[in-house]
Amino acid sequence: MPESTEHVEGANTSPICPLNEDIEDEDVGGANTTPMCPPNEDVKDEDVESGKTTSICPPKVLRVLVAIAVLIAGLIVGALVVGLLAGFNGYWKGKSECVKDPSANCPFSKAAVAADSEKCSQIGRDILQKGGSAVDAAIAALLCTSIINPQCAGIGGGVIFTVMDRSGKVKIINSRETVPSNVNSNLLKSCPKTTEWSMNRWIGVPGEIRGYEAAHRLYGKLPWADLFQPTIKLAREGFPIPYYQGQHIPRIGNTSLRELYLDKNGNLLKTGDTVKFEKLADTLETIANEGPDVFYNGTIAKNLIRDIQDAGGKLTLEDLASYGAKVTDAWNISLGEYRMYFPPPPSGGAILSLILNIMKGYRMNSEPKTTDEKILFYHRYIEALKFANGLKNHTRDPNFSSDKTAKNLTEDSFANRIRSLISSDKTHDPQYYGKNSYLDSIGTTHLSVLAEDGSAVSVTSSINDEFGSNVLSSSTGIILNNHLNDFCGRADNIFHGERPPSNMAPSVLKSQSKTLVIGGSGSEMIPPAVASALMNHLWFGKSLKEAIDTLVVLVDSKSEVKLESKLEKDVVDGLEAKGHKVSKFYNTVNAVEKADSCISAWSDERKKGKAAGY
Template sequence: MDFRSVSFRRYWLVTVASVCVLSTPLLATSEVAFQYEAPAIAPEAASGYNEKPGWATERFAVAAANPLATDAGYQVLKAGGSAVDAAIAVQMVLTLVEPQSSGIGGGAFLMHYDGSEVKAYDGRETAPRAASESLFLNGGGEPLEFMEAAASGLSVGVPGTVRMLEMAHEKHGKLPWADLFAPAITLAQDGFEVSPRLHASLAAEERLRDDPLASVFYYTDEGEPLPAGHRLQNLALAEVLRKIAENGSKALHTGPVAEDLVQRVQGHDGRPGAISLEDMATYVAKARDPLCTDWQDYRVCGFPPPSSGHLTIMQILGILEQLPALDEPLEEGRPGTEWLHRFLEASRLAFADRNKFIADPDFVNPPGGDWNSMLDEEYLAERAELIGEQSVGVDGAEPGNPGEVETAWAVQPIQPEYGTSHISIVDEEGNAVAMTTTIEAAFGSRIMADGGTGLPGGYLLNNELTDFSFRPLDSDGSPIANRVEAGKRPRSSMSPTLVFDRESNELIASLGSPGGAAIIHYTAKALVAMLDWGLDAQEALDLPHAITLGGPAYLEEGRYPAHVIEALNELGHEASERELVSGLQAIQRTEEGFFGGADPRREGVVMGD
């Protein structure tokens, strides 16, 4: 390891002996192949922007959004587990320590490489059978306010993370399923220290205090959020995870845990939802063919619809590639004005297509019968011709027509998207995972479930259905592709990405980010920085952000000089500053092994040997 790996010890200390061991046995009937040891010391990075060193490893690496979660994956890999094994352990710990972002009450997309084949595992939530396209309309036929819909039973989709991970484990797991729950069960039972980021999220949250379980679990009697450093036990989650460890995903999707979830959704005080026991029992995770796109010297593989991530990212990169190369895309170590202008314009064009064409492929056909029509080189060249010296403006980007047949879909209006966490892993055998996981907004639907245990704590339910278009039709009565329909998966922006060398097929990188619709911009810029500009993973993740969802442009607050914002406004971008909290994780191959980066805006770290 080089100095960066050693400097990691400033962030994380793991002892080999004299630490707390799993307090409750997992399965007495199985030989335990993996023995988890809770870290003796688990310091957390403070909230805000904190520089990370980057981490060099030789044989394997795991990157996740919280040090306890990263350590769980590291211990699994050390014990001979696969990348999927490690991802399961990481996700279960994130459910506990980063409940505002992801968990067993949500959904996830997992990209997997087994040394020869790339596969996409879809654990996206689904709309209940009783859901209709008017789900988020009020009595007057107008859309509800976002938070009015999100913090309610209406927004809860049938969760899919656990069932998807079970499917991936059956194909790619090495260690017993039950053993992979040991880290989360131990930490939930024995307690973990509330991190600065979790404390800050609780302090900023208003609706979570309305939930009867969450209000007493995460807040004091005076209504104050638990302080950073408070040792928190989640006994309800420990018991739910024990059941899933012993009985698999059916323990979540049937029986008392499912009954409790359904009761909390249907019995929500305000706007009850419609999830049924049948919805829970019949949820199906899906193995999909990934979308792999040649770009420069690389093959970039990402998730197909219902994710819009890969298609939109590769439209942005493909449009930029059609433009004359810039001599100096960076100015003073950050993206320069000319590159930002092009990037924002390409984003506007790509998001115009995204908002018209992309939705659940079980309900919507791709333009021209093939999603790759949106990435056709001639089509992207036509789109690139629309980028001039001045911006097309906040209302100027119109969708194109990538297919031979004109589609009847209407353009979805812009609406909020939030949340999420990302995990990147490469194991000793070269298997790789890029997994983005979510409950959508911070703390999801603000509904906590305890699995019917009656114990303190529990897990948060998603508000994923608010990723559907609230309006089913446009003003002309044309249907919106991403409208609510029974059994449908809402469109996502999650962009778990694996990159390969086009000639050798060697794995080059695993990366992704949280951040709602801005995931697309964060991941696209990281790809450009790593693969085009030659920055290492940490340097790429450190770069300041700039985004647009088709309207105004937003630059990361405090990261660009005033003259850059002024120049973009002169070009017509209506640019302003905004806090843009990504959570990028990236692992890239090096001559010595791997080099990992973690977003300085969150608490993530990388570990490996």
């Protein structure tokens, strides 16, 4: 809004004029009091002698002044017209694009949230507008995601927060699931069978709520219960099934999940039908009113454990009661003008940093244009991904395994050595890149938050595979994770209390004048997808939208290259000519960026997401 135009004595109140600093005292004190009039050289003596004190300029001067005045008036009118047109354009563009399309040239000015869905982004934004912190907004949006995309995340899973406070200090809160106390010692021998729907043996101790508790204790502003209310209301009253959730419902098979999605005639609900999560609403309301302990020590714990054990799971009340979130410092690397902060093992942050360090050594500052340039760029990138995959088994829980090698993955010297092993003209057999036998999965959600005070949250949450273990706790409405299968291919044994290795890489990048909050979902797709978005945005100069929309390349556990369908055929042919096996997939990345006073946000359209801000 413009400043007030109320008159202030002695001040120039025009919003478009400078102060009249060039008018000297003697000009004011003399007979000529018209600031635009030159000295009265043409005024005849008799005019003075006769006492004429008019400040009107004589005819010759007057004609010049009239011409100048007309010119100035024309310029002012033109400026006003242009300004009004620009103002109306900005207003309507702001109404239609700033609020609804955060990628537009009319960015947010104060804060933004980028979640997997517009509804959850809006809930997070509303929390910020009520005076909530970035963490408050993140928790509220994650709770929303547990019903908008319940196949991806929920309170039966785990979460990793990367939180930057207003001073720039960054902390990690890891509340990934842990191995229960009476886990079968031979569990990992059955890893090849974990792609089957029966996955009750792979349920880890849920950590989501303890993670929310730790984050809220350290950074929360609004009351704990307030963060739950929007989702409780949605879950109890019902809402139309969104497109993305609807695509997964037909795949639930003959599992306990069916009771969530049956209509009164016994038919499965579909996209657009109204769905309610009433049991979950009751559970969330209890947690909101009684606090996190009710989930781990109270009535919810008792009901949850009974349902898990009835389904064949191994969790006990003691497992829940002894669970705790872990707060640590962030790891970081230099990336141009930025420091990039990310979680240490067992997250995928070290893997993401390795990919970026390898690629930055090629010193690319513009997007490859020709077919040959694209083939070489993607070939080198694919090779970097293959080496990164081969090193994933070094990102174990540091409480049970040394993180020395994982720390080395973040060093430029290590990336330089890996880059020297990349041939520009060919790929190699899988064994050239190291051990690479993990299981591929597709779950997870990510959201990015930037608050008015400059604080930021990058947070990734998951129940692992599609609908996790496919075990629904009928008494609580909670869908349980199957995260213990993340050990498959990365470990020969597991220990009680250990957190499984993860691809989650919620990151915050900070420079002198910019903050970038970014992360992804899609399990194995997370590091390559986030790396792709960062390269395209920071190095190739693309907007957040363009960078996230750019096609992504993935290398799976069999060293097969997976490409999005929009990659040009001649580039695919060129990659195959170098020996890469190619197939297709999709992923998602959500990000928020502040550059000086401008904020932009983008939620990946691959998952029908949309950001919200103000």
